[in-house]
Amino acid sequence: MRVEFEVLGPVTARDADSGRPIALKGPRHRAVLARLLVARRRVVPVPRLVADLWDEPPAGAVPALRTFVAALRRALEPDRPPRTPARLLITEGPGYALRADPATVDAERFSSAVAAATTPDALAEALALWRGPAYADVADAPWARTERSRLGELRLQAVERRAALLLDRGRAAEAVPDLDAHAAEHPWREDGWRLLALALYRTGRQGEALAVLRRARALLVEQLGVDPGPALRRLEADILAQSGHLEGTAGGVEQVWERTAAAYDRAVGGGSRVRLESTVGLLRELAVTGGGGLEAARDQRTAAVAAAEELGDPELTARVIGAYDVPAIWTRVDDPEQAARVVASAERTLAALPPDAHPAARARLLATVAVESRGTRSARGPRAAGEAVRLARELGDAPLLAFALNGLFMQSCRGSGLAGRREEIGAELVTLGERHALPSYGILGRLIRLQARCARADFAGADAQAAAAERLAERYDRPLVGVFTQWYGALKLAETGTVPQAEAAYRAAADGLPDAGMPGLAAGLLPLALLGLRIRHGLPPEPEPELEPEAAAPGAAFRAADWGPYAPWTRPLLLLARNRRAEAAAALRALPPPPYDLLYEAMWCLTARAAALLGDRETLRRARAELAPAAGELAGAGSGLLTLGPVADYL
Numbered sequence: 105m106r107v108e109f110e111v112l113g114p115v116t117a118r119d120a121d122s123g124r125p126i127a128l129k130g131p132r133h134r135a136v137l138a139r140l141l142v143a144r145r146r147v148v149p150v151p152r153l154v155a156d157l158w159d160e161p162p163a164g165a166v167p168a169l170r171t172f173v174a175a176l177r178r179a180l181e182p183d184r185p186p187r188t189p190a191r192l193l194i195t196e197g198p199g200y201a202l203r204a205d206p207a208t209v210d211a212e213r214f215s216s217a218v219a220a221a222t223t224p225d226a227l228a229e230a231l232a233l234w235r236g237p238a239y240a241d242v243a244d245a246p247w248a249r250t251e252r253s254r255l256g257e258l259r260l261q262a263v264e265r266r267a268a269l270l271l272d273r274g275r276a277a278e279a280v281p282d283l284d285a286h287a288a289e290h291p292w293r294e295d296g297w298r299l300l301a302l303a304l305y306r307t308g309r310q311g312e313a314l315a316v317l318r319r320a321r322a323l324l325v326e327q328l329g330v331d332p333g334p335a336l337r338r339l340e341a342d343i344l345a346q347s348g349h350l351e352g353t354a355g356g357v358e359q360v361w362e363r364t365a366a367a368y369d370r371a372v373g374g375g376s377r378v379r380l381e382s383t384v385g386l387l388r389e390l391a392v393t394g395g396g397g398l399e400a401a402r403d404q405r406t407a408a409v410a411a412a413e414e415l416g417d418p419e420l421t422a423r424v425i426g427a428y429d430v431p432a433i434w435t436r437v438d439d440p441e442q443a444a445r446v447v448a449s450a451e452r453t454l455a456a457l458p459p460d461a462h463p464a465a466r467a468r469l470l471a472t473v474a475v476e477s478r479g480t481r482s483a484r485g486p487r488a489a490g491e492a493v494r495l496a497r498e499l500g501d502a503p504l505l506a507f508a509l510n511g512l513f514m515q516s517c518r519g520s521g522l523a524g525r526r527e528e529i530g531a532e533l534v535t536l537g538e539r540h541a542l543p544s545y546g547i548l549g550r551l552i553r554l555q556a557r558c559a560r561a562d563f564a565g566a567d568a569q570a571a572a573a574e575r576l577a578e579r580y581d582r583p584l585v586g587v588f589t590q591w592y593g594a595l596k597l598a599e600t601g602t603v604p605q606a607e608a609a610y611r612a613a614a615d616g617l618p619d620a621g622m623p624g625l626a627a628g629l630l631p632l633a634l635l636g637l638r639i640r641h642g643l644p645p646e647p648e649p650e651l652e653p654e655a656a657a658p659g660a661a662f663r664a665a666d667w668g669p670y671a672p673w674t675r676p677l678l679l680l681a682r683n684r685r686a687e688a689a690a691a692l693r694a695l696p697p698p699p700y701d702l703l704y705e706a707m708w709c710l711t712a713r714a715a716a717l718l719g720d721r722e723t724l725r726r727a728r729a730e731l732a733p734a735a736g737e738l739a740g741a742g743s744g745l746l747t748l749g750p751v752a753d754y755l
Contacts, residue, residue: 107180107192108208111141112255113235115242117180120208126179131241132157133179136172138242140193140202141209142251144618147666149199156247173200196666197631211238211255218262224273227266234259260290267299276306287316291323294333301336305343305350313343377420383408384427391430392544392582398621401430406442409449418456419465425450426468429507431548433588435517435701436479436669438624443476450476467495467504474511479701486515502540509533510545513552518700520708520751521733523559523742526552543580547573551588551744555702559734559742563596566744587613587620591745598637598747599738606637610746628668633746635674636706636739639713640749645674645681672696673707676714689718705731706740709754731755 106120115138117126128134139156140148154165162168177184177193184190193202206212210233217230238255239248263286270279283300290296297320304313317340321332331337342350387408391401405428412424425446437443450469457466474489492508513529516522530552537546550573557566570589577585594609601609610633617626635645667674672695679688692714698707712727714720731739731751739748 105181105183106208107204108210109137109141109204110210110235111138111239112210112214112233113237114240115141128179129175132168133172133176134241135245136169137176137202138239138245139247140200141204141211142239142248143201144212145201145203146615146618147196147199147201149197151198153199156245211251214255215258218258218265221262221265222269224266224269224275224278227262227269231259231262231266260286260293260296264293264295264299267303271299271303271306276303279303280307287320291320292328294320294324294336298335298339301339301343302350310343310346314340317343377415377417380408380412380415380420380424381427384424388428388430391428392584398584402439402442406445409446413449413452418453418458419461421449421453422457422461422465422469425453425472426465426507429468429471429503429510431506431510431544432475432478432514433548433551434622434625435514436624436699437476438622447473447476463495464499464501464504467492467499467501467508470495471504471508471511474508475514478514479699481697481700485511486518489515502536503542503545506533506536506540506542506545509536510548515700517702517704519733520705520731521735521737523556523734523737526742527556530556543576544582547576547580547582547585550576551585554588554592555742555744558592558595558744558747559737561599561738561741561750563600566592566596584620584622587616587622587625588744590616594633595741595745595747598633598640599741603637603641603643607634610634610637626668628666628670629745631667632670632674632703632706635677636746636748640747645677669699670703670707673698673710676718677710680714680717685718688714689720692718692720692723702743703740705734705737705742705751706746706748709739709748709751712754728755 107126108118108120110116110118115128115134117128117137118124119126128137135157136153139153150166150169153169154161157169158165173193177190180192181190192204193200206216214230214233217233218227221227221230237243238252239245242248243252263282267279267283267286270276279299280303283296283303287293287296287300297316301313301316301320304310304316317332317336320336324330324332332340384405387401387405390397392398409421409425412421415421450472454466454469454473457469470488470492474485474492477485477488489508489511493505493512496505496508509529509532513526513533516526516529530549533545533549533552535549536542537544537549550569554566554569554573557563557569570592573585574589576582590613591610594606594613597609598606610630614626614630614633617629620626638645672691676688676692676695679685679691692711695711698704698711708727708730712724712731715723715727731754734751735755737751739751739754741747
């Protein structure tokens with residue numbers, strides 16, 4: 105059974121196939137479900153749930169909570185066999201998480217639809233999802249207040265955006281009824297009054313438009329003690345003067361976009377080759393918006409590459425693959441399977457290119473191979489990166505060189521102590537970005553230099569790079585930069601502040617990860633950062649809690665926080681914290697070599713710490729040999745995200 109959740113009104117769950125509501129028993133069960141939905145797939149610790157459900161928790165609050173959770177599980181997964189792990193409402197680490205697909209939650213669908221909408225009809229469809237105030241069942245709960253406010257504000261913005269789009273398209277009369285109700289219900293929103301007055305004016309109701317503006321003025325002055333803002337005052341003056349621009353004949357940004365798109369359609373017609381190349385250009389711009397835009401760009405990129413290969417034109421395929429030169433800062437891919445497919449397509453296209461193909465096409469394919477094979481131990485990535493940089497330098501092509509240098513950076517973690525080499529790459533990218541108007545690569549260079557400065561504990565230098573990256577991000581609208589600079593702030597606190605300060609900063613930074621569209625970065629990062637914090641301050645790792653009975657199943661005997669790709673290297677230490685030495689020793693012996701990424705030194709330091717506690721001298725010798733080149737660096741800090749302290753301490 106597939107379950108859908110509705111929170112834009114009373115909190116409900118439905119069987120998606122039949123449309124029938126699922127019985128959720130009492131108000132506490134509904135409150136637990138609402139609290140987990142507010143968390144948006146993140147774990148909510150049991151103590152937090154108890155504090156949120158009861159003003160004064162009774163003595164049996166925790167058992168009662170487990171009873172509510174068990175009942176919810178039975179309602180949401182009625183066909184789950186006994187004693188098998190839940191797939192939807194799961195036990196994870198210190199609490200519970202509802203791993204609902206975003207597409208099954210009406211609030212998530214609404215947020216995505218509003219962000220993607222470019223037409224009035226699309227916004228109308230999104231607004232139709234509302235059945236009443238968000239989380240109506242728990243309206244008084246403090247933990248729901250922020251999410252209710254966020255969704256409510258997003259709805260009001262959507263109403264106003266839809267009205268503005270209707271006005272841009274010459275459909276002012278359609279906008280008037282909704283705007284009239286909107287202004288009456290939310291009289292403090294000046295943009296609602298402005299849009300209503302403009303819509304009335306454009307439908308020939310000049311007197312009513314002026315009356316609306318005067319009513320807005322009276323409300324604002326009498327009840328808030330403030331004068332109308334500049335936009336309302338300017339509109340009133342323009343209506344009195346009957347300014348020509350009020351007719352809206354020039355159209356807005358959306359109208360310009362629509363007309364341009366229509367002209368493009370007429371010019372290109374059925375030209376699939378031109379469309380493919382144009383599509384990749386749009387995907388490249390979409391990717392730098394982060395969040396859903398980045399995820400959508402990744403998904404559609406694969407389809408574009410496959411479509412290009414089907415046309416049987418290697419040079420076209422090379423252009424389609426190579427045009428997606430989105431700057432990458434994290435040395436672990438978000439979707440390994442997709443990355444492998446792109447690499448395979450690039451390699452096939454390289455082999456199929458004719459001898460007289462332009463060297464730039466070959467260089468872009470090689471740079472793609474280097475970027476998409478990051479984190480692997482294949483020797484192909486470094487060779488491809490070096491060849492791409494050589495070709496780009498020979499051609500004197502600055503954008504191509506920036507892309508190739510990004511590939512070289514992705515392949516610059518093949519050992520420890522390489523922060524200096526990455527600093528050089530970052531500095532060249534900064535220069536290219538400034539000299540050739542390549543702001544995205546200028547930002548990338550700043551972030552790379554930030555990482556390199558962190559590795560050397562040069563926080564003054566890292567601060568300067570963070571500030572420069574943030575200025576560029578604000579100027580060119582690159583929201584993902586803030587994810588990395590916020591994590592840098594937490595790393596700095598881990599080295600210079602107290603444990604509570606750093607932990608709070610790490611948790612705050614982690615709150616932004618689910619919406620960033622970078623699962624390769626998010627998976628396991630917070631637990632690893634908190635483990636590093638404890639190690640850095642001489643505290644033992646916290647042992648993982650025992651599993652609850654309903655979570656116990658074959659293969660589930662070791663599950664706590666989601667350690668993601670770092671689980672093999674953290675497991676020996678966590679087992680030792682529970683005095684399970686034999687299992688820890690076995691886990692240490694089974695460790696694979698760490699991947700070649702920005703946390704290479706960190707994984708070796710975790711290995712070394714476990715080996716020292718277990719007296720495994722052979723592993724200690726290997727760890728020392730691997731870590732020796734990084735003796736002057738902070739372990740893990742080359743990521744710009746977290747730290748395990750000086751490598752010298754481990755040596």
